Amino acid sequence: MRRAKTLNMPKGFRASGIASGIKDNNKLDLGLIISECPTVCAAAFTTNKIQAAPVKLSKKHLRRSNIKAVIVNSGNANACNGEKGYEDALLMSKSIADELNIKPWQVFTCSTGIIGYPLPINNICSAAPTLVKSLKTTGWSRFSKAIMTSDSVNKVTSIQIKMGGKKVTITGAAKGSGMIAPNMATMLAFIVTDAAVNEKDLKVITKDAVDDSFNSISVDGDMSTNDTVMVMANGAAHNPMPKSKSDDLLNFREGLKEVMIDLAKKLVKDGEGVTKFVTLEVNGAVSSKDARKVTKAVSESSLVKCSLNGSDPNWGRIIDAVGYSGAKVEEERVDIFFGESAAALGGVVASTPIGKLKREVSKKAFTIRINLNLGKASHRVFTSDLSEEYVSYNRLEYALKIQGN
């Protein structure tokens, strides 16, 4: 398995990104991916009970197992727009289906941006012909830019693996920098591959890989109405169809996971106002559920996140969050490490000089390790600090967007 130096596109896919006027200043806001051959797809969606219209529609289209195109707009979430929202999502898929001469239910539709504001559907319909004309085998980078909202950089990654002697490419793009929580975020991710793989295996592998990547990151603990991870495999690499539990399939699973983890890390690093990238590991929990309770409580604690921002090795706030996480905890067994340095051992302060701890948490990226010393379960998340910039960035979204008196 090797990370590609250049951004390779799997065979049989094309992509594009254009400015349709949903965003101001001629910014890219509409993206399209198509496959020239039939695909199998798998997707994971937000578990939020308030779901955007395109999420509802794409779930329905996905069930017909014949997706050929993905259209995504940024700048507007098309969420909480009632029946009109659903009709607009339908129009969005129809507009692109007409251009491609396929059926609307072969189009997977996504939106991201502000909630509760009508989708500028006319912009999208008018732009559909140009969007299709712009499709290129080298269009992945433009696509990845067209799906950005508050992202400061586009996030792409690509790897190549061997399956049955054939070179297979797995390429992904993701967006999202606020509302990032375990169990998905205001986050969209699209992964395309030319591997031949059957739909059932792809679904299992995707669920597993999403759990270890996009469901294991946290910036601010908010989970959005639009979160979607979508994987599309078109078999254009002509590898022999891998059997269940074969080495080829295992290889593919590791490759897909690597792409997703790389994208997930990029999401955290580019989180709104993020200055620290923290790997938070919890070990020694009595159950996997308990380990997840601890990573959730610690990674979402405002006080812990403020300390990270200040490069302050404040382990007291960490053990406090461990205590209210709901997990089984015995105070006198809890160890906390910043990097390799113990901050607390057996629930009390360790002998590590404070300067050494300070140097560790002053790094741009470091690991916090919590050992509950009660059992064998563990969990790991990627998280970040909470900065004044996060607050100033998020104070005024609605007022800036909605004009009037």
Next chain:
Amino acid sequence: MRRAKTLNMPKGFRASGIASGIKDNNKLDLGLIISECPTVCAAAFTTNKIQAAPVKLSKKHLRRSNIKAVIVNSGNANACNGEKGYEDALLMSKSIADELNIKPWQVFTCSTGIIGYPLPINNICSAAPTLVKSLKTTGWSRFSKAIMTSDSVNKVTSIQIKMGGKKVTITGAAKGSGMIAPNMATMLAFIVTDAAVNEKDLKVITKDAVDDSFNSISVDGDMSTNDTVMVMANGAAHNPMPKSKSDDLLNFREGLKEVMIDLAKKLVKDGEGVTKFVTLEVNGAVSSKDARKVTKAVSESSLVKCSLNGSDPNWGRIIDAVGYSGAKVEEERVDIFFGESAAALGGVVASTPIGKLKREVSKKAFTIRINLNLGKASHRVFTSDLSEEYVSYNRLEYALKIQGN
């Protein structure tokens, strides 16, 4: 029932507050309350599994039903200090018991401040004689100042009611401004009354009043290791002992609740970096548990809190948090109001002009009302915004306290 203009002290109580050197710059950091007659007590403690030594000790002392004094230090939480912490808490109660010529188990002990840093027990023991000598019937205000940590003002309140023809006074003091979460906060509250009331009734009434006050506030969602609410009644008003379900007892219950709610509101208003005081009401939930899930998710959402800070009527972030709260929700039934103005009706934007919504959320204090329109259960919390000042205030606690390299 009337709110006292001056801060009345119930009969038979004295209080004091002094500087013992735990805090720098001669700031008050040690407080004492004593009752001259026997008392009945009730208390509520943090549900955090990591509990400070004084919490463990006070729970034990409370079970012997003969508390005569309360000693509180600020500047150090005496949490996560292992066996030494417990010994220090014991020494703290012993030092004051010796001076008052009572037993150590008649002393209720509390600490608040930094976690995981040894309690300066020598300061406390040396200061005990002065602390006792300073006791005054007018000492409540100094006591309330001695328990402050990051509070910008001391929080006190006092009311007088009639019970069986006698004037009864209920007076409270509270501290806390960060780590404020439902189910208690880095929060200490002490309420003293000269009412005669039996211990069993006092316990029931206290639990109920705490639920509607201190357990219904949220600043940052962090719950501390030291939270304690303590109520002491000494019967010095000589009212006849009220019977269960009597008007007198009902009257007392309302009085105690009023004192606690007033203190709880003061805690939120003085929260770290708080610029907005928001009453968040959820109605129409299918169960009380569901209503609480929604108040928790909305009041703890960083994105919602940033919007409040910016006076931004961003109802999309509110409905998003409603959706991931875990409560039963039907998108097309959700109504959201800022003050009396509808922002969303039936899950979509309402026709209220944006300027009207902006004016409402620009107020220093206002109400957000969410109606799920599914059932009859409701819940109300007092909450706040998230500001850049909160972050800057909380970045560096540990590094500032712990010197060295």
